Amino acid sequence: MTDTRDMTMIQAINDALDVAMARDDTVTVMGEDVGYFGGVFRATAGLQAKYGTSRVFDTPISECGIIGVAIGMGAYGLRPVPEIQFADYIYPALDQLVSEAARLRYRSAGEFTAPLTVRSPFGGGIFGGQTHSQSPEGIFTHCSGIKTVIPSTPYDAKGLLIASIEDNDPVLFFEPKRLYNGPFHGHYDRPAKGWAGHPDAQVPSGHYRVEIGKARVVREGGDLTILTYGTMVHVVASTLDELPDAPDAELIDLRSLIPLDIEAIEASVKKTGRCLIVHEATRTSGFGAELSALVQERCFHHLEAPVQRVTGFDTPYPHALEWAYFPGPVRLAQAFKQIMKD
């Protein structure tokens, strides 16, 4: 029987880094405030004291530099785990990520690789305004050569992060910051819940991996398939629990967008005949559009209603009006009703 502990997502991420660093001395953690202080969300707490400043260090405030330097370290033979403090700040590193890290293996025919895992808190629900709330995953899934992984539980966060670090391709590991300390039910005006006692907060000690590219069926159902990831996994689950007339929905946590578990999606939609896609990110050209196209291409004859999306709006992420923007229980309930009527 494996020893398990109740952990928050932050603790699980910290544990994953510790396990990966202990097993492989090339794993190197770097980023703004990650060293002595242990990160603004405490994800790297204690690592510098344990592994030293050559393996865990603070960086200048330069995302382009952080990723460019990490690529060079990867070319040397290290396995860097750079942190971008908020996903909203990742854009100065865009060229280094999409033109360099993502293409290095291909353009050098395998001579050089960029085995980075870029950790970055993303998503809203914390009154972070436009610069601490964005969900930019769709920008990266559009580019070839980079993986995008998004956990929604402490158990997955640890297993997926270890798998990402051990992966030989560059991985963007977006951490839903609203879930760091507890699952989110979608109601900003109700007390927050912690992870304590949640079955998915039971985290085994030591090394384990959750395979990248495998979705998780959070709950089975027969009427409707809901595809989502990150914070919205919990908002959807909670909304389904609360609604008296909720559809019998099959909820799928994609866990990784590239590579995508198309088999799980197809199997579910062919069973239920309906598909609702939910993400926090802006709607137009979002990853939901890709999912919608895939479902339509592969499951058209099984569909009983148009594929629908519940997303953030195509505005900058607002501050004071966050809860009018956020795809919360009200928007979800309306979409459930609509898609079951269609």
Place this chain on the structure above:
Amino acid sequence: MATTPENPVWTGANRPPLRLHVPQPPARPGEAPDFSAQAIPPVGETPRPDHDTPAAQMQGHAFGLIRVLDLDGTASGPWDPQVTPEVALAMLRAMALTRAFDDRMFRAQRQGKTSFYMKSLGEEAVSIAAAFALDDEDMLFPSYRQQGLLIARNHDLVDMMNQIYSNRADRMKGRQLPIMYSVKAKGFFSISGNLATQLPQAVGWAMASAARGDTRIAAAWLGEGSTAEGDFHSACTFASVYRAPVILNVVNNQWAISSFSGMAGGDETTFAARGLGYGIATLRVDGNDVLAVLAATRWAAERARGNHGPTMIEHVTYRAEGHSTSDDPSAYRSAGEAAAWPLGDPLLRLKDHLIKQGHWDEERHAAMEAELMEQVRTAQKASERHGILGHGLNQPLDTMFEGVFEHMPWHLAEQEAQMLAEWQAAGLPEIQRPDIKREEPGA
């Protein structure tokens, strides 16, 4: 007076109108070349500090010019590296081979054998001297005009040409634009083509080397125009903060395609002075003086190896050819510029020096040039036996989908099947896997 949609210009406050300054080069086509703004101090004027001198104590070097060879071929001054005739002749030979290679490949592009080429004419000394100053194990992060590094490290010319031709023996499988080499066995990083991205990468490699207690250092090159990229400044910050064992080479060849160096800020200060604000030791060197480049690079290497941190070197040189085969320099710069360049031709300057020293003569030089041209020609024939881009595709189609990821995900497998089906439906022939053995470079 307020602005209106018809007149958006604010004209109030009784002040003189502002003017936007857009830098202009001293000469454009039809005008006489003018390099009067280039301050060229005499040989020996720029002193040689100890390699561990704090950067703050040698700021003047950002505005000096390290020179060893006078234009009459005399070597002197504190930076004279005192190389043996054998080393000087080896550098002469490597420069001449680079020039012969460039000449031949430029012509191959003009003959339709490949899509693109970039010469390093006039700035060969920058690469050749650096390769001679560094250890073979040191890691190089070049831009697209440092083919001289590979040639000076005795890389196989056939392997370089295979890449230029995207042929069956191209180790890069025809994926990269010609000259975007990657030669790990020679410590030569994959060339990107996106500008300045290699700078922070070189710093990261050097940081890793230091973090692991390694003894190898890194060096990177970029053009003066590319110093305007954010990556350059990120690289400087990281290099300075972590005292990375890295040499950041700014190749100031005066032109970035059609934009003169002033468009990157060169009118306001030197490019070497970019390093000052970062506290990086900074040298400015006559880039057409192979002995000066050798000496400056050795100084920087010694500094890095002693854990004294990075060095930025500005190489003042001149791009004597167009940017690439895709532009016509006569459309944007004065025709006589290359001849008027006050620092001359790097190859001829070293040749003159060796002749003056009694180690070389015109006859032997002509014989060497003929021999090198023959070496290049022989390599070209050998490479062309593996095919040329101009004669169609040389790569098996499915190589397009290899190596996007270590393991191919389903969506790429599906797209690969679609492509193969399209090709078949169009009745196009399959491209065979190469029957030649891909030799390891340098093996």
